[in-house]
Amino acid sequence: MKTIKFSAAVDSVLAQQMARDPRIVLFGEDVQALRRNLFVRFGARRVRNTPISESAFVGAAVTAAMAGLLPVVEVYMVDFLGVAMDALLNHAAKTYAFSGEQWSVPMVVRAPCGGGYGDGGQHEQSLWGWLAHIPGLSVVVPSNPADAGGLFLAALEHPHPVIFMEHKLLSDTWLDFLAGGSRSTISFDIPTSGAEGLVPNKWQPIPLGRAAVCKTGSDLTMISVGVGVHQALEAAKILEKEGISVEVIDLRTIQPLDLETIIYSVDKTGKALVIDEDYQQFGLSGELAAVLLEAGINCQYARVCTEDTIPFNRQQESQTLPNLERILSAAHRLVD
Amino acid sequence: MKTIKFSAAVDSVLAQQMARDPRIVLFGEDVQALRRNLFVRFGARRVRNTPISESAFVGAAVTAAMAGLLPVVEVYMVDFLGVAMDALLNHAAKTYAFSGEQWSVPMVVRAPCGGGYGDGGQHEQSLWGWLAHIPGLSVVVPSNPADAGGLFLAALEHPHPVIFMEHKLLSDTWLDFLAGGSRSTISFDIPTSGAEGLVPNKWQPIPLGRAAVCKTGSDLTMISVGVGVHQALEAAKILEKEGISVEVIDLRTIQPLDLETIIYSVDKTGKALVIDEDYQQFGLSGELAAVLLEAGINCQYARVCTEDTIPFNRQQESQTLPNLERILSAAHRLVD
Amino acid sequence: MDLWNLYSGMYFNRLFEEQVSNLWRQGKISGEMHPSIGEEAITAGVLAHLIEGDALALDHRGTAAAIMRGIDPGALLDEFIGLPTGLCAGMGGHMHLFSEDHLLASSGIVGASGPAAVGFALAAELLRPGKVAVAFFGEGSLNQGMLLESFNLAQEWQLPVIFVCKDDQWAITTDTNPNVSPVQRAQGFRLPTSSIDGNDLKVVYQTAGKAIRNAREGKGPAFIHATCNHPEGHTLDNQLVRVGRRPLKEGMAITIPLLKSVFKIRGAPIIERIRAMIQTIKMIRRSASHHRPQSSDPLKHARELLIKDQERLDQLEATICAEIGELFSATGSRLTAEDSR
């Protein structure tokens, strides 16, 4: 075991796999600079800068995958997938089905996501539930370096398209790049155990669709993903002192969902609190409610999500994104 | 009262309002031909053909609205909004919030949606729950001519962006255009009371966010929208004969949802069956589960939705989209 | 250039699509149907140069290319009908043709063949050096951002992509602005371009040959603008075509509401209305004159090159005719058998 940073874990798996599997190519805007350590090792044929043309290069990744490559295509932020949505919605996600399940599209879209560093509502979205709505896409959102590496390895091994999301608050390189994180004058609410952590000496894939129970408990189940997991753990610690025993589930992958773990836990506690940094309506939090009801679990349910466009103002931003205060008060409402 | 067809109802409201309100402009691919009756009346300044450039012209609609016009922008199918998604996600939906609620974007996107006529999975999507995920967009899905007209009028009066969806199975003009509906040799499962129906002599807006209870009942609530409403009514008729009393709710608008009507009904029946032609996961059906649980309604819940990419093969298509058989069997499972 | 071989592919496709049209009219094929009838010379002239390992990215009008690329016509037909025995198990239909063996993919989204060809070409560069990718699309697609982006991306990466614009002067009901030059647009992205008569098989063959040879040699992408005509219009039996062909019956259905609207009180000044009316009538007229068999028919054209050997020609055509007859009658009886079950 060794301690490394969040994005370094992903890069380390990517380097390892690129060395093993010549099919892997990496492209995106500025990746020769952003992933320069991969660039100088694997060269310009396999690490390619693109023009600012997301719809063309995400679209190209689809057929590159179909024709035998394994593209890792990187976008600056998940928000910018708006311009490339057709490639995901109508091509990456559908080719396997259209071809009568004869032709698959093994590609990984690597996209920073999430807010909490004051960059405004066009640059801090999560959108994981939104992407997961589309049949044919898997969506992965790790919350710590070990999961990031293991899930990225699984994403590379997956025969179908995977959206792999890196929360910017967990990534020191993205924070430097996008938040002026090099300034000593600014600070962020970084979950330290998410930004840096122990990882195995030898990477093993973490299967998609397997949630992690980060903490067991009996009174209330908190279900979350990404930075929300750390907020849940923090809240759990506080609630524990009040005598409330909280179970915390890190979904790790949004699509597929680990129904078993979710249902087992909520069946036990009878109370589900979803903490979801993505938009509240018609997304992950709703889906979790549906799978619980479908399983016949009668539970008390609450959710703390992002309800509106994320404000630039730091205070309003932190009110709009899930925060500890809102989580605690929702938990209290459920338990009382 | 008079009897007219579904799309004619929308066109009639559009004509009426264009005559009254010079701010209204209509643009999209081929609209001078598709809406030729509006074209010859209102001329080429207000009814404009566009190149096949959805991201440019949907984007242009946003600022046209901001600068004093009221654009009705038409796309061939909701599926093609993939290429224009940035304009909706990051601009139409966010400008009002970004401007500190000082500048609003009154525009209507008119988009055919839905399947059931054998046109394949890139041309039959619904995507209403997907669009509704984005804070700042309203999404309207009428199920009959009277609602289509009244809701379209409300959409035109709404100060924020509205996605107005016309189910192709309800629209004789779209079926002619996209399904070769002029052939006498082909038939579709068209809900007759949805495709044609009585409308008021004088159009009144139907407020966004107000569902319709199409049929009252006491054992089970079916919640649906668009063509699904007609399937629900058909199922209800059959179940009624078996002694099962079904309440059928037509949401009419996905965003905003009419929580009151939904909650009141399910509280009464204790059973909710969602029939949603949009994709099942992370969408409308989930959101309905969440609002029920949030309201503390402990109910039995099931859903009949589209789980996968829609097959071209007509039989598989009808198995993949919600159908009577699946609805009945879900209803039975809930009631038994 | 093996003219006989190319002609035989073109002729086969024509008969195939005519029979497909019949099946469609009989309601055996659902949804829209976009025939590629009329673009056979472009398809044949370009595809003649492709070898195994080359890739094809098609638009909504991909039948001719699928046929001439060697996809089993029976599998194709079954796919159009939506049978489990179809190329894609009936999941895709005519707009979504996929064959991994042929590295052939199509899409119903306008412009999507551009990025698709770039991805194919990238794989070629890395895995199959010397192989190329061809993108087919219409002139209307030249307004779709992703296609324009793909021109640039192919050029930046110097990939072996041949962009082939099949210009039929129409995008559904919109006839192309005559001031727009597809070639000029492609030149904006520094693509080497040629503009040719797509009904002339020899010219297509030569032009494509040069572009593909260059691409194989690592000289980067090229753009070919080839004119053509789709006698069936955008889709089979679409309203515009019906009006053109049955002006009395179908024309009235259009004209009466139009006349009602143009005289409604409140609306644009009368001069604008008249202009719109004239424009509408002109568009319908132009559509009618375009969307019918033309003397420029590429098949006729190609046939003339072979007419010297009338006997061989007759025999070839008879053989193909028989093949098609067999294929469709077999399928026909299968369908009837199923219907009666």
Add this chain to the structure above:
Amino acid sequence: MDLWNLYSGMYFNRLFEEQVSNLWRQGKISGEMHPSIGEEAITAGVLAHLIEGDALALDHRGTAAAIMRGIDPGALLDEFIGLPTGLCAGMGGHMHLFSEDHLLASSGIVGASGPAAVGFALAAELLRPGKVAVAFFGEGSLNQGMLLESFNLAQEWQLPVIFVCKDDQWAITTDTNPNVSPVQRAQGFRLPTSSIDGNDLKVVYQTAGKAIRNAREGKGPAFIHATCNHPEGHTLDNQLVRVGRRPLKEGMAITIPLLKSVFKIRGAPIIERIRAMIQTIKMIRRSASHHRPQSSDPLKHARELLIKDQERLDQLEATICAEIGELFSATGSRLTAEDSR
């Protein structure tokens, strides 16, 4: 051309953004910061021709345009900080500036200013004849589909849009392919084009004047390509700029992992690795030489035109200096007061 007036706007903006940069470095402004320092001549020369009712569509680097269009600098500053008293109540930040009164909108999505300007121009044509819309964007945005589509749409609809490409030769870490000609690309869409030195206020003024006059007269859109330099690089204190400025400290942090990687077993052939290494070093060097104060500074340039009247110049600058001082010290004390609360 009222040079004094234009210079005063440019000078004001420069001081304003320098102070903003300080506040950003002090951590009073969150997120990224994209200064428009270096493009003041383009902004001033174009905006000089705008009148009430004209509209502006900006990209992520909109400060200079907002200032020179007459938006209250206090409201702007408060917006950058995210205060409720900001232009957009602190909801947008510097990438999302909106003023309905000024018909001014910006976006952080590359290329979005193109469609935005088209929509503004459409409203102008229908509601405010004779008014125009200006789109500002960088040369990197010329690869974004929606911008390309908007060129065509403006041309098809003959709308009064002036597309202004501010070419700083960089898109974050990607320096422009010197073979790409922005003008050629715009010509692909039949836009009338001009290519000018964007550091030369007079030239910008004249070129923009002509384009805007034409647009007002209904002669349709135009494209102006204007070079410039952003001495601060893409964003304040981004890694590339830091390495350029503090090569020892920051350079080492980059170099060590690079060296480790380049010598790892398994990977590309050594020649490819060396090429990549050289390219990386060159890129950092070029960035360093570009991203520092230049002799071509548009402010210097403009100043020289006024230096004859040294006294008036001194007085003007002193006045502006004082204004800026007042604005920022007032804001500074407000912030300190808040901090200490």
